[in-house]
Amino acid sequence: MELEINVIDAFSESVFGGNPAAVIITDSWLSDKLMQSIASENNLSETAFLVMSKPSTYQIRWFSPITEIAFCGHATLASAFVLFTKSPEINAITFSAKAVGELSVVKSDSGKIQLDFPNTKPERVESIPNSLKSGLSIEPIEVYRNSQAYFVVYKSEFDLLSVVRDNELLKQLKPLDVVVTCQSESQEYDFISRYFWPANGGDEDPVTGSIHTGLAPFWAERIGKQELTAYQASSRGGVLHCIVSGDRVLISGNAVQYLKGSIIV
Numbered sequence: 001m002e003l004e005i006n007v008i009d010a011f012s013e014s015v016f017g018g019n020p021a022a023v024i025i026t027d028s029w030l031s032d033k034l035m036q037s038i039a040s041e042n043n044l045s046e047t048a049f050l051v052m053s054k055p056s057t058y059q060i061r062w063f064s065p066i067t068e069i070a071f072c073g074h075a076t077l078a079s080a081f082v083l084f085t086k087s088p089e090i091n092a093i094t095f096s097a098k099a100v101g102e103l104s105v106v107k108s109d110s111g112k113i114q115l116d117f118p119n120t121k122p123e124r125v126e127s128i129p130n131s132l133k134s135g136l137s138i139e140p141i142e143v144y145r146n147s148q149a150y151f152v153v154y155k156s157e158f159d160l161l162s163v164v165r166d167n168e169l170l171k172q173l174k175p176l177d178v179v180v181t182c183q184s185e186s187q188e189y190d191f192i193s194r195y196f197w198p199a200n201g202g203d204e205d206p207v208t209g210s211i212h213t214g215l216a217p218f219w220a221e222r223i224g225k226q227e228l229t230a231y232q233a234s235s236r237g238g239v240l241h242c243i244v245s246g247d248r249v250l251i252s253g254n255a256v257q258y259l260k261g262s263i264i265v
Helices: 032-042 073-086 130-135 157-162 167-173 212-223
Strands: 002-010 019-026 046-054 057-063 092-097 101-107 113-118 142-145 149-153 177-183 191-196 227-232 238-245 248-253 255-264
Touching (some): 019 073, 032 046, 046 073, 057 073, 073 255, 149 212, 157 177, 157 191, 167 177, 177 212, 191 212, 212 248
Parallel strands (some): 057 092
Antiparallel strands (some): 046 057, 113 248
């Protein structure tokens, strides 16, 4: 079987930035085993698989190299980029995913793609797990959590950029991952973050759209503004534009094509 594959750098305006994701569109679902094998072979943060339900509406599933993921923002952005490129006359798409329901995506005149996600604001954690405290070289000021990750708050960008992690200890937090965050010290961004996910996909994720559905409302409340610009400070880096609107979080970003080809399975 020959399948078309696209690799897109999401949350970036140029190749080699942001977070790469593979996108594969099929007429019907491949087996779970085959989708996981393809994702493992790709060895990217995520591979997204799409099946069209009706025009402009697609079921979507996301796989990391080691497991299926309930929700992935950057691969959703990458998937929308592929579909908009294939059908330039379309400016709105709906994705459907088991864990998060329907996700609306629109293409703006500026070229950015805006994703409409559920608000997943985290709650304060009173008892911090020992594996989290021991798994990070710098002690958190505060810790929060939602259904995806622990949110570790630091006082400075220096701490956030300097922190060293112990992946074996952080794996003990499974199924939750870890995001470290602080308010930005530059005028260009409102907050910055880094995302560690040894339990579910790898070491450090380059840019994580899904976690900003929790980060954006968290910082919106602290900073006192509903529109925020975020930077994920991985080695590749990525910029996310966030709007908190009640129980929804709108996340916008750019994307660029890196690869288009075929795989034989």
